[in-house]
Amino acid sequence: MEPPPDERTGYQYKREPGQLKRTRMGFLDPTPDVVSLSVLPRDDYGFVDWSKAIGIGIISPRDSIPGAEAPAEPLQTPPDVLIRSKLDFMPDVIFPHSSHTVWLKCGVCHPKIFEEKAGATPISMIGIWKGEFCGRCHDRVAFPIRNCFRCHSAPRDAKK
Ligand code: HEC
Ligand code: HEC
Numbered sequence: 578m579e580p581p582p583d584e585r586t587g588y589q590y591k592r593e594p595g596q597l598k599r600t601r602m603g604f605l606d607p608t609p610d611v612v613s614l615s616v617l618p619r620d621d622y623g624f625v626d627w628s629k630a631i632g633i634g635i636i637s638p639r640d641s642i643p644g645a646e647a648p649a650e651p652l653q654t655p656p657d658v659l660i661r662s663k664l665d666f667m668p669d670v671i672f673p674h675s676s677h678t679v680w681l682k683c684g685v686c687h688p689k690i691f692e693e694k695a696g697a698t699p700i701s702m703i704g705i706w707k708g709e710f711c712g713r714c715h716d717r718v719a720f721p722i723r724n725c726f727r728c729h730s731a732p733r734d735a736k737k
């Protein structure tokens with residue numbers, strides 16, 4: 578049996594979310610699903626960039642655990658939401674739905690954390706620091722708050 582992917586030289590990861598691993602011949606690859614930290618992409622702060630890891634196909638999380646109820650049909654992903662900055666010196670925030678819906682169901686965020694209407698939730702940075710809004714996950718299970726410009730990513734001229 579071949580060694581796990583990250584011990585093979587030149588192994589090309591390119592899985593779609595939910596897809597199983599395949600050998601070079603296109604057969605199902607039964608080797609352990611191991612990805613060492615050293616092959617995972619990093620963000621500017623040196624933390625693993627999980628969104629990129631899915632994007633380039635290194636990991637492909639499953640929708641359910643074996644034996645569990647099959648997940649519901651995937652819904653169409655809503656578009657990104659531009660959240661205007663209340664203060665001029667900070668760039669606006671782009672909330673990317675697609676990066677979240679590969680991991681999370683709509684009901685994780687709607688309607689308890691965020692209203693399903695752009696601008697309807699009074700999101701504040703203080704709240705985020707205290708672990709509300711985006712801070713329910715960021716700084717806990719998702720990339721940390723001190724990586725300001727990964728959220729405040731809208732160029733200034735995108736304003737008005
Ligand atoms: C997880 C995403 C995220 C990260 C990381 C983040 N912010 Fe924010 N921030 C927001 C959102 C959403 C808002 C609300 C919309 C707005 O006012 O810009 C906000 C608002 C703000 C505001 C406007 C005033 C307020 O209280 O709402 C300031 C200033 C700010 N952030 C500064 C920062 C700084 C400095 C950092 C890094 C230390 C940072 N932010 C990191 C998402 C984030
Ligand atoms: C990680 C949290 C999260 C998840 C998961 C999530 N959303 Fe959202 N959604 C948001 C945020 C944040 C906003 C913007 C709220 C604001 O601007 O006040 C938003 C806004 C929306 C809006 C309003 C867009 C607009 O332009 O008015 C719709 C519709 C929406 N979401 C639908 C969905 C659906 C359908 C799903 C599941 C496929 C989903 N969302 C999953 C956080 C999430």
Ligand code: HEC
Nearest residue numbers: 627628670672673676680685710711713714719720727728
């Ligand atoms: C319910 C949990 C949850 C909430 C709430 C949440 N996020 Fe996330 N977010 C995640 C996870 C999980 C990831 C993927 C792992 C990572 O990048 O660390 C992620 C990734 C991201 C990314 C990286 C996208 C990419 O493609 O590189 C951005 C930007 C982001 N979130 C912004 C926000 C903003 C802004 C808010 C609040 C308006 C928010 N998130 C609220 C869980 C959440």
